[in-house]
Amino acid sequence: MKFGIFYELSVPRPFSRANEWLTYHNALEQCRVADELGFDHVWAVEHHFLEEYSHCPAPEVFLTAVAAQTQRIRVGHGAVVCVPEMNNPIRVAERAAALDIISNGRLELGTARSSTWTELGGFCADPDDTKKTWDEFVRVIPQMWTSDDFGWEGARFEMPARNVIPKPFQEPHPPMWVTVTTPGTELDAAERGLGCLGVSAAPFAEQERRTAEYHRRIANCDPVGSFVNDQVHTLNFLYCHRGHPRASAGDGVDPRRGGRRCRVRRVLGFCEPHPPRRRPRFRHCEGT
Numbered sequence: 001m002k003f004g005i006f007y008e009l010s011v012p013r014p015f016s017r018a019n020e021w022l023t024y025h026n027a028l029e030q031c032r033v034a035d036e037l038g039f040d041h042v043w044a045v046e047h048h049f050l051e052e053y054s055h056c057p058a059p060e061v062f063l064t065a066v067a068a069q070t071q072r073i074r075v076g077h078g079a080v081v082c083v084p085e086m087n088n089p090i091r092v093a094e095r096a097a098a099l100d101i102i103s104n105g106r107l108e109l110g111t112a113r114s115s116t117w118t119e120l121g122g123f124c125a126d127p128d129d130t131k132k133t134w135d136e137f138v139r140v141i142p143q144m145w146t147s148d149d150f151g152w153e154g155a156r157f158e159m160p161a162r163n164v165i166p167k168p169f170q171e172p173h174p175p176m177w178v179t180v181t182t183p184g185t186e187l188d189a190a191e192r193g194l195g196c197l198g199v200s201a202a203p204f205a206e207q208e209r210r211t212a213e214y215h216r217r218i219a220n221c222d223p224v225g226s227f228v229n230d231q232v233h234t235l236n237f238l239y240c241h242r243g244h245p246r247a248s249a250g251d252g253v254d255p256r257r258g259g260r261r262c263r264v265r266r267v268l269g270f271c272e273p274h275p276p277r278r279r280p281r282f283r284h285c286e287g288t
Contacts, residue, residue: 004041005034006078009056020055028065035070041108042066043076048086048119060095067103075103078197079110079179082137083130084156085123086114089137090164093144097168105169110177110197111138132156138176138192142225145173172226186214193223195231207234 011023031042044062047054056062063075077099080092100107113130114120120127133156140157144150144164151161168174177195180186186196196214198207211232218230 002040004039004043004074004076005030006043006045006076007056007062008045008047008054009062010053011055012052015051023055024062027062028069031066031073032069035073039073041074041076043078043108043110045078046081046112048081049122050116050118060099063107064099064102067099067106072106074106074108075099076108076177077110078108079112079177081114081119082111082134083114083120083123083125084133085125086119089140089157090144090159092137093141093164094166096141096174097145097166100168100170100174101166103169105174107168107170107174108177108195109141109174110179111194112179115181129156134178138178138194139224142173142176146226175229175231176225177229177231183210186210187217190214190217191221193218193221193225193228193230195229196233198232198234202234210234 007027009023009027011019034042042063044059044066045054045056046059048057059077059080063077066073067075077096080096081087082089082092096107096109111134113134114125117127120130136152136154136157140150140152140154143152145168148163149161150159150164152159175195177197178185178189178192180189180196180198181200186198189196190213196211202210211234214232215230218228221228
């Protein structure tokens with residue numbers, strides 16, 4: 001089992017530039033501490049226009065800062081939105097390779113379709129096309145990383161033959177994942193040899209069922225990349241409290257206000273870098 005942290009970079013109202021600064025810099029401080037404590041990975045999302053919930057539209061920038069300020073923790077792009085109106089796959093391959101170089105080969109690349117009309121509509125993207133474009137993205141990106149002369153003519157993306165540079169530091173390329181928010185997407189991941197990055201909660205029995213079926217299918221997959229990534233993240237809620245009786249009972253616990261989310265097989269804590277008034281503040285919150 002591996003342990004990590006996962007960031008949405010939530011910012012509470014009232015919005016201010018100072019609050020967003022605090023959120024980013026507290027998160028960076030937490031990442032430095034996580035690296036020192038031996039956590040295995042840190043993930044950051046890509047979201048757009050989702051006020052309060054996530055102010056993280058450029059995770060590759062945040063993760064580059066994480067990579068520069070840490071030594072061993074892996075950095076997870078969780079996940080790049082595979083919609084051409086938001087991201088061109090050439091630019092995804094280029095940015096990811098550069099981040100892998102900066103991090104000395106610590107990148108994990110997650111992929112996603114986007115799940116909100118707020119985001120898709122903001123970029124004038126058609127929700128009915130996102131699965132098709134995601135499928136093209138996950139097929140072309142690893143080929144851009146491993147080929148010196150790559151061209152493509154697809155349904156939503158095409159390019160003449162070019163050498164997409166730089167190449168990733170990891171050989172043959174970083175592990176690839178797909179975010180799983182609805183049942184069935186884990187099967188899409190398995191069929192393509194991609195890691196299953198679960199980001200929605202389900203009962204343990206349901207998680208075990210999905211995980212077993214994922215492993216059954218990925219054993220006979222046709223991988224889109226140069227190797228199979230058969231790792232699984234699954235999500236559940238935990239409650240953390242200093243007092244053992246309260247923590248054991250968990251009475252009246254609202255996981256959105258004091259709990260911690262975790263993942264089985266890889267366990268991720270969802271950190272809140274902008275602390276409520278009643279919680280201990282990080283150094284940056286105290287202005288030191």
